[in-house]
Amino acid sequence: xxxxxxxxxxxxxxxxxxxxxxxxxxxxxxxxxxxxxxxxxxxxxxxxxxxxxxxxxxxxxxxxxxxxxxxxxxxxxxxxxxxxxxxxxxxxxxxxxxxxxxxxxxxxxxxxxxxxxxxxxxxxxxxxxxxxxxxxxxxxxxxxxxxxxxxxxxxxxxxxxxxxxxxxxxxxxxxxxxxxxxxxxxxxxxxxxxxxxxxxxxxxxxxxxxxxxxxxxxxxxxxxxxxxxxxxxxxxxxxxxxxxxxxxxxxxxxxxxxxxxxxxxxxxxxxxxxxxxxxxxxxxxxxxxxxxxxxxxxxxxxxxxxxxxxxxxxxxx
Amino acid sequence: xxxxxxxxxxxxxxxxxxxxxxxxxxxxxxxxxxxxxxxxxxxxxxxxxxxxxxxxxxxxxxxxxxxxxxxxxxxxxxxxxxxxxxxxxxxxxxxxxxxxxxxxxxxxxxxxxxxxxxxxxxxxxxxxxxxxxxxxxxxxxxxxxxxxxxxxxxxxxxxxxxxxxxxxxxxxxxxxxxxxxxxxxxxxxxxxxxxxxxxxxxxxxxxxxxxxxxxxxxxxxxxxxxxxxxxxxxxxxxxxxxxxxxxxxxxxxxxxxxxxxxxxxxxxxxxxxxxxxxxxxxxxxxxxxxxxxxxxxxxxxxxxxxxxxxxxxxxxxxxxxxxxxxxxxxxxxxxxxxxxxxxxxxxxxxxxxxxxxxxxxxxxxxxxxxxxxxxxxxxxxxxxxxxxxxxxxxxxxxxxxxxxxxxxxxxxxxxxxxxxxxxxxxxxxxxxxxxxxxxxxx
Numbered sequence: 001x002x003x004x005x006x007x008x009x010x011x012x013x014x015x016x017x018x019x020x021x022x023x024x025x026x027x028x029x030x031x032x033x034x035x036x037x038x039x040x041x042x043x044x045x046x047x048x049x050x051x052x053x054x055x056x057x058x059x060x061x062x063x064x065x066x067x068x069x070x071x072x073x074x075x076x077x078x079x080x081x082x083x084x085x086x087x088x089x090x091x092x093x094x095x096x097x098x099x100x101x102x103x104x105x106x107x108x109x110x111x112x113x114x115x116x117x118x119x120x121x122x123x124x125x126x127x128x129x130x131x132x133x134x135x136x137x138x139x140x141x142x143x144x145x146x147x148x149x150x151x152x153x154x155x156x157x158x159x160x161x162x163x164x165x166x167x168x169x170x171x172x173x174x175x176x177x178x179x180x181x182x183x184x185x186x187x188x189x190x191x192x193x194x195x196x197x198x199x200x201x202x203x204x205x206x207x208x209x210x211x212x213x214x215x216x217x218x219x220x221x222x223x224x225x226x227x228x229x230x231x232x233x234x235x236x237x238x239x240x241x242x243x244x245x246x247x248x249x250x251x252x253x254x255x256x257x258x259x260x261x262x263x264x265x266x267x268x269x270x271x272x273x274x275x276x277x278x279x280x281x282x283x284x285x286x287x288x289x290x291x292x293x294x295x296x297x298x299x300x301x302x303x304x305x306x307x308x309x310x311x312x313x314x315x316x317x
Numbered sequence: 318x319x320x321x322x323x324x325x326x327x328x329x330x331x332x333x334x335x336x337x338x339x340x341x342x343x344x345x346x347x348x349x350x351x352x353x354x355x356x357x358x359x360x361x362x363x364x365x366x367x368x369x370x371x372x373x374x375x376x377x378x379x380x381x382x383x384x385x386x387x388x389x390x391x392x393x394x395x396x397x398x399x400x401x402x403x404x405x406x407x408x409x410x411x412x413x414x415x416x417x418x419x420x421x422x423x424x425x426x427x428x429x430x431x432x433x434x435x436x437x438x439x440x441x442x443x444x445x446x447x448x449x450x451x452x453x454x455x456x457x458x459x460x461x462x463x464x465x466x467x468x469x470x471x472x473x474x475x476x477x478x479x480x481x482x483x484x485x486x487x488x489x490x491x492x493x494x495x496x497x498x499x500x501x502x503x504x505x506x507x508x509x510x511x512x513x514x515x516x517x518x519x520x521x522x523x524x525x526x527x528x529x530x531x532x533x534x535x536x537x538x539x540x541x542x543x544x545x546x547x548x549x550x551x552x553x554x555x556x557x558x559x560x561x562x563x564x565x566x567x568x569x570x571x572x573x574x575x576x577x578x579x580x581x582x583x584x585x586x587x588x589x590x591x592x593x594x595x596x597x598x599x600x601x602x603x604x605x606x607x608x609x610x611x612x613x614x615x616x617x618x619x620x621x622x623x624x625x626x627x628x629x630x631x632x633x634x635x636x637x638x639x640x641x642x643x644x645x646x647x648x649x650x651x652x653x654x655x656x657x658x659x660x661x662x663x664x665x666x667x668x669x670x671x672x673x674x675x676x677x678x679x680x681x682x683x684x685x686x687x688x689x690x691x692x693x694x695x696x697x698x699x700x701x702x703x704x705x706x707x708x709x710x711x712x713x714x715x716x717x718x719x720x721x722x723x724x725x726x727x728x729x730x731x732x733x734x735x736x737x738x739x740x741x742x743x744x745x746x747x748x749x750x751x752x753x754x755x756x757x758x759x
Contacts, residue, residue: 058362060541063353122564122592123426123537131457152592154434154465159458166457176465207567240426244359244541246569267425269510276541 059275100305120238122205131163132300147187208253360572403602423535425508428563434466511550544573559586
């Protein structure tokens with residue numbers, strides 16, 4: 001039994017509603033605009049494709065991925081001359097699903113303890129995501145240990161402490177200004193000794209162009225492997241869904257420093273965009289694993305590309 | 318800051334270089350390139366379109382009248398347009414009112430709390446008596462965070478643990494400020510999404526309850542296309558008076574700044590560019606336009622130097638130099654002054670042409686560390702009397718600082734040269750300021 005099998009169950013009605021609600025803005029903006037652009041057209045012409053390009057770009061999909069999608073549709077259009085609007089909708093849906101599902105998460109979820117290291121720039125919601133993650137694992141009966149390795153930002157340890165109490169899981173902390181690598185080491189050691197199922201390590205937010213801080217992150221990661229050679233099994237990069245093209249730079253640099261192998265996209269409920277998911281999935285081949293769709297403790301979901309696309313295209317008005 | 322964008326524009330202008338005049342044909346390619354660069358820099362698609370259309374019109378119109386190179390002309394046109402878009406003159410913060418009330422608002426994670434701390438420090442340094450108010454009652458430990466920051470910057474904080482009504486807290490804070498002679502009140506609030514009706518109503522109620530002189534909308538400079546919508550939504554509810562751009566020390570191209578400015582027509586009042594509490598500066602549209610085009614930001618550099626410059630210390634130093642008594646104690650004080658000016662890479666980025674060149678190079682804040690550790694391994698006596706440092710002392714200093722005797726020798730030699738130079742310089746201009754230091758070890 002892998003640790004994530006628990007989440008492979010069908011999404012509950014409540015989860016679906018929350019997903020639909022969270023994506024409402026993306027939906028009305030992205031798909032709504034496309035539908036409007038299609039009104040009154042019988043065929044797909046260059047004008048429409050231009051409009052589609054604008055819609056995708058202003059959803060933060062990114063120039064490269066946008067061009068890719070447009071190219072593919074163009075090819076289809078030139079092949080079957082009379083592509084109708086219904087077909088286009090279906091075509092778009094399958095293109096987007098393709099972009100999102102082609103990635104395989106290379107994660108050894110059988111490992112016990114399963115160590116997750118959480119990284120990202122300042123203010124993307126790392127600590128909150130950890131709180132929600134811890135809750136998710138805890139709810140499913142897993143023993144969770146948190147490591148407070150953000151020892152830099154004012155009151156970051158307090159923030160994680162509150163989450164650990166709220167969820168009811170163990171926390172390993174050495175207070176503020178402690179060496180983050182040693183906190184990570186202790187947390188993994190302690191979790192290993194106490195038979196934890198999941199160990200989640202918080203790190204301080206850092207801008208990816210600060211080389212010293214990125215080196216520190218590599219060190220934190222290295223140190224964990226001294227306790228468990230494969231640890232961390234998952235390096236989770238947290239991205240803010242409202243971030244623009246800089247998200248690509250973030251993915252690039254964090255991957256270089258820590259071999260990121262999973263993404264979490266936060267604040268998806270507040271942005272009309274979420275389009276950045278498409279671009280990132282397309283260009284980095286790192287799967288989006290979690291999405292944050294609300295402020296509640298349960299508003300973190302395992303990302304399901306099919307459900308995501310379904311939700312995007314369902315009952316657009 | 319905007320090095321990436323200027324790099325892209327440089328590339329766009331390259332296609333124009335070596336051509337005699339701007340024609341419809343050769344401008345089209347450049348204009349397209351500029352637009353792509355802007356969109357890639359997160360400038361809103363529509364705004365980028367309008368922008369490049371204006372640039373194109375102006376380029377075609379002026380070309381007949383002038384004889385400068387097309388590249389220079391385009392640079393000027395783009396610069397002027399950018400400056401316009403970024404917002405004309407410099408806007409100061411409004412601190413009128415007893416107390417002056419500043420309300421901080423924005424999305425989650427935009428950097429409101431950190432900015433509040435920085436702003437408090439800045440206002441305090443201008444001789445005012447600010448009070449920080451912990452109005453974020455939702456995020457775990459947000460109050461603790463502001464408390465820690467308030468201690469760091471030496472400003473008092475008003476908080477009501479247990480009270481979950483930010484409107485009440487804000488109101489009480491104002492009476493507390495009046496009663497205790499604080500003249501500026503900075504109210505930190507919880508991050509909220511512009512689509513969250515309930516939370517937007519709440520901040521609107523805070524606004525009506527305290528009637529702020531200044532409402533600052535804090536926005537992450539890495540925000541994408543949605544920046545326009547968010548800014549518009551906050552502006553519709555709050556009618557804010559200024560924008561704060563945060564995390565500009567990243568490599569974001571910062572196109573959001575241009576978008577927001579042109580959609581809500583509110584001035585960008587501050588930029589925040591580092592994790593240290595003094596990493597805050599006033600926004601200068603003209604300088605920023607300069608930066609975008611890679612022309613550097615000399616004015617900011619000079620101002621930073623002036624801020625860190627301590628008149629009294631300088632005069633003391635002046636006397637010492639005159640008597641040729643400049644010693645290692647003074648030297649280390651000078652290093653501290655330089656460090657006070659902020660992040661070395663930021664400082665270098667302000668020098669024209671350097672920003673682009675060092676974009677990918679990491680310059681450590683500890684660039685002086687080697688020199689410092691050598692000096693700190695000297696005894697106070699040695700520091701005050703550099704002439705006594707002989708061979709065996711040098712050996713001890715090298716061991717103590719983890720360096721080699723060669724390195725110590727090198728520093729000693731440079732120090733001697735510096736002293737000589739100061740002496741000559743001083744003879745030439747008895748009332749002059751500190752001369753430039755010769756190159757340090759690296």
